[in-house]
Amino acid sequence: MSEASQQKPDQPAVHDDHALYQQALLAHHKSPVGYNLAIVATHSAQGVNATCGDDIKIAVEIEQNYLQALAFYGDSCAICRASASMLCQHLKGLSVAEVLALSQKVKASLSENVSLIGVAAEQFEPLRSVEKFPVRKQCALLPWTTLEQALNATS
Amino acid sequence: MTSASPWKQDFPIFSSHAHPSLCYLDSAATCLTPKHVADAVYHYQCYSHANSHKGLYQLSANVTEKVEHARETVADFIGATSGASISFNSGTTEGINLIAFSFVEPILSDAYKKGKPSNLVISAVEHHANLLPWQRLAERYQAELRVVKITDEGIMDLAHLSQLLDNNTRVLAFSHCSNVLGRFNPAEQICRIAKRHHVPTIVDGAQAVAHGKTNVSAIDCDFYVFSAHKLYGPTGCGVMYGKTEHFEQMRPYQLGGGIVSKVNFTESDFVAGATKFEPGSHHVAGIVGLVEAIEYLHDISWPDIQQHMEKLALYLNTSLNELPYYQPLIVPSAKRLAAQPTEVASIVSFRLKNVHCHDVASLLDSNNIAVRAGHHCAQPLHETLGVTATVRASLGLYNDFSDVDKLVAGLDQAYQLMTG
Known part of the structure; x- marks a missing residue:
C-alpha cells in the first residue's frame, strides 16, 4: 500500500474551496501511515472525543527508550486520522523524551496557534489548516494526547 | 402548492444583510426565529x-x-x-x-x-x-x-x-x-x-x-x-x-x-x-x-404546515435514497411507506459510506449547509444500532426543495472529495 509520503504532489487542486481539507492532509487520510499496522506494542492508549465520536488507539513499540514503531487503530474523522498518520510517520526513531517534547509543541501549535519551527514545522504543516476551524482542533489533538497517555502510562 | 417555502420570508436570518444563502437543516437542535417572535x-x-x-x-x-x-x-x-x-x-x-x-x-x-x-x-x-x-x-x-x-x-x-x-x-x-x-x-x-x-x-x-x-x-x-x-x-x-x-x-x-x-x-x-x-x-x-x-403556527394552520413538511420530507428521503453511498440509520420498509406515505420522517440520520460524519458536516458547512454530526445526545441508541456517530438533517418551516438539492449536491461533493 502506498503511504502518504509517496503521494504525488501535483494532483489537481480540487480542494481549494475546502480550506480545512488540504491536499497533504487528505493524502494522509486516504493512505494513512501506521493505520492498522501490526507491531509488537509495548505501550498503548485509547483516546475518545466524546462530543464527536472519534475513537482512536495509539500503540508504540519502545526499545531502550526509543520509539521503534508506531501504529494507530479505530474509527475517526479525516482530521484525526491524518494527524495520527503524521504522528506515526515522523516520530519513529525518536526517544521518548524527544517525542514528549515534540508533542507539547504540536499541541501548542494546534490549540494556541504557536508556530512550529524547524523540521517539525515542515513535517506537521498540513495540520495548520485546522487553525481556522476551532471545533475541529480537538480532532487533530486527539492522537497526540492519546500518545502522551500511552507514554506516561509506561514511565 | 409550490415547492418553495411560503414562510421563509418570515425569518430575518435569511435577509440579505444576514445569511441569505444559509441552508439550515438543524431544526431538531433548535428552530430559527420568525420575526413575529423576535418582535414580541x-x-x-x-x-x-x-x-x-x-x-x-x-x-x-x-x-x-x-x-x-x-x-x-x-x-x-x-x-x-x-x-x-x-x-x-x-x-x-x-x-x-x-x-x-x-x-x-x-x-x-x-x-x-x-x-x-x-x-x-x-x-x-x-x-x-x-x-x-x-x-x-x-x-x-x-x-x-x-x-x-x-x-x-x-x-x-x-x-x-x-x-x-x-x-x-x-x-x-x-x-x-x-x-x-x-x-x-x-x-x-x-x-x-x-x-x-x-x-x-x-x-x-x-x-x-x-x-x-x-x-x-x-x-x-x-x-x-x-x-x-x-x-x-x-x-x-x-x-x-x-x-x-x-x-x-x-x-x-x-x-x-x-x-x-x-x-x-x-x-x-x-x-x-x-x-x-x-x-x-x-x-x-x-x-x-x-x-x-x-x-x-396557529395562523399558518397545522394542515398547511403538515402538507408542506410531508411533501418536503418525502422529497428529502427520496433524494437521499438515490445516493449509492447513503446509509440511513433506519431504512423505512416499502410496506410501511405504501401504507402510510405521509409518515415520512422530517429528521433523518445517516452516514456516507467510508466518510466520517464530522468530515461530512465540515464539508457541508463550507457550502453554508448546517447539519448536526455526532451522536445527537443519544449515544446508547447509536451503540444499539452499531454506529458511533451519524449526520443528521432536520427540516423546518423555512426549508424547501432547493435546500434538499443543496444538501444532496453537498453530500456528493463531500463523498467525491473524501473517497475519490
Missing part, C-alpha cells in the same frame, strides 16, 4: 417588562396576567383542559429533571424504605436528557432501569414494552418523537398499555410539538414536556404539563421566592398548583416568545 420578545422587554406575580402596581399585574394567560394558550395548544396543568421552566431537560425529583424520587424512596423492588422503564431511542435522570435514580435506589427495544422501523416495540412493565414499575418515560430517527411513537397506545399496569407516564415532546397537533388529553399521559425553542420560540423557556391531581403530592424542585404561602426560620408552606414549580422570577420574555410562536 423585543416589544415586551422594551415596553411592558416588570416582575410578574410580585408587584402590586399595574405594570406588574399586567405581566402576571400575561403569564397566566400564557398557561391557557399553551394548554389549548397541546390539548390540555386547563392552564392550571401548565408549569413553565427552562426547557425539556429541566422539565424531566423536575419530574424525576418532584414526582418519581419520592415514590422510589418510599418503595426502597419498605424493601420493595423497583424498576424504571425508558426506550432505546431516548435523548440523554430522558436517560440520565433515570439512571441516577436507579442507582440511588437500587432500581432496575429497563430499556424497551425499538422495531426495525425505529419505534417502540410494544410487545417488549408489555413484557417489561410490571407491578414494580414506578414510571415509564419515553419520547414522543425521536430526535435521531424522527419517528413518532404511538403515544396513546403506549400510555394505554402503561395504564393497564398502573404505571405513570412521562412523554418527552421536544421533537413532536412542532410537527403536528399534540393532544395530551387523548394521549392520556401523566406528564408531557417540551421546549419553546424547538417550536420557533426562544431558548430558555419550556413547559411541563402534568395532571393536576399529581401536583399536590409533588415536592418543589427548586426552592426560592414566589412558591411559598408561609415561611419562618424552621419551616415553610408551599403554594398549591403549577406555580409551586416556578421559584424566582418568571422568564417572561421567553414565555411571551413561546405564546407568539404558538400563535404564529
Whole structure:
C-alpha cells in the first residue's frame, strides 16, 4: 500500500474551496501511515472525543527508550486520522523524551496557534489548516494526547 | 402548492444583510426565529417588562396576567383542559429533571424504605436528557432501569414494552418523537398499555410539538414536556404539563421566592398548583416568545404546515435514497411507506459510506449547509444500532426543495472529495 509520503504532489487542486481539507492532509487520510499496522506494542492508549465520536488507539513499540514503531487503530474523522498518520510517520526513531517534547509543541501549535519551527514545522504543516476551524482542533489533538497517555502510562 | 417555502420570508436570518444563502437543516437542535417572535420578545422587554406575580402596581399585574394567560394558550395548544396543568421552566431537560425529583424520587424512596423492588422503564431511542435522570435514580435506589427495544422501523416495540412493565414499575418515560430517527411513537397506545399496569407516564415532546397537533388529553399521559425553542420560540423557556391531581403530592424542585404561602426560620408552606414549580422570577420574555410562536403556527394552520413538511420530507428521503453511498440509520420498509406515505420522517440520520460524519458536516458547512454530526445526545441508541456517530438533517418551516438539492449536491461533493 502506498503511504502518504509517496503521494504525488501535483494532483489537481480540487480542494481549494475546502480550506480545512488540504491536499497533504487528505493524502494522509486516504493512505494513512501506521493505520492498522501490526507491531509488537509495548505501550498503548485509547483516546475518545466524546462530543464527536472519534475513537482512536495509539500503540508504540519502545526499545531502550526509543520509539521503534508506531501504529494507530479505530474509527475517526479525516482530521484525526491524518494527524495520527503524521504522528506515526515522523516520530519513529525518536526517544521518548524527544517525542514528549515534540508533542507539547504540536499541541501548542494546534490549540494556541504557536508556530512550529524547524523540521517539525515542515513535517506537521498540513495540520495548520485546522487553525481556522476551532471545533475541529480537538480532532487533530486527539492522537497526540492519546500518545502522551500511552507514554506516561509506561514511565 | 409550490415547492418553495411560503414562510421563509418570515425569518430575518435569511435577509440579505444576514445569511441569505444559509441552508439550515438543524431544526431538531433548535428552530430559527420568525420575526413575529423576535418582535414580541423585543416589544415586551422594551415596553411592558416588570416582575410578574410580585408587584402590586399595574405594570406588574399586567405581566402576571400575561403569564397566566400564557398557561391557557399553551394548554389549548397541546390539548390540555386547563392552564392550571401548565408549569413553565427552562426547557425539556429541566422539565424531566423536575419530574424525576418532584414526582418519581419520592415514590422510589418510599418503595426502597419498605424493601420493595423497583424498576424504571425508558426506550432505546431516548435523548440523554430522558436517560440520565433515570439512571441516577436507579442507582440511588437500587432500581432496575429497563430499556424497551425499538422495531426495525425505529419505534417502540410494544410487545417488549408489555413484557417489561410490571407491578414494580414506578414510571415509564419515553419520547414522543425521536430526535435521531424522527419517528413518532404511538403515544396513546403506549400510555394505554402503561395504564393497564398502573404505571405513570412521562412523554418527552421536544421533537413532536412542532410537527403536528399534540393532544395530551387523548394521549392520556401523566406528564408531557417540551421546549419553546424547538417550536420557533426562544431558548430558555419550556413547559411541563402534568395532571393536576399529581401536583399536590409533588415536592418543589427548586426552592426560592414566589412558591411559598408561609415561611419562618424552621419551616415553610408551599403554594398549591403549577406555580409551586416556578421559584424566582418568571422568564417572561421567553414565555411571551413561546405564546407568539404558538400563535404564529396557529395562523399558518397545522394542515398547511403538515402538507408542506410531508411533501418536503418525502422529497428529502427520496433524494437521499438515490445516493449509492447513503446509509440511513433506519431504512423505512416499502410496506410501511405504501401504507402510510405521509409518515415520512422530517429528521433523518445517516452516514456516507467510508466518510466520517464530522468530515461530512465540515464539508457541508463550507457550502453554508448546517447539519448536526455526532451522536445527537443519544449515544446508547447509536451503540444499539452499531454506529458511533451519524449526520443528521432536520427540516423546518423555512426549508424547501432547493435546500434538499443543496444538501444532496453537498453530500456528493463531500463523498467525491473524501473517497475519490
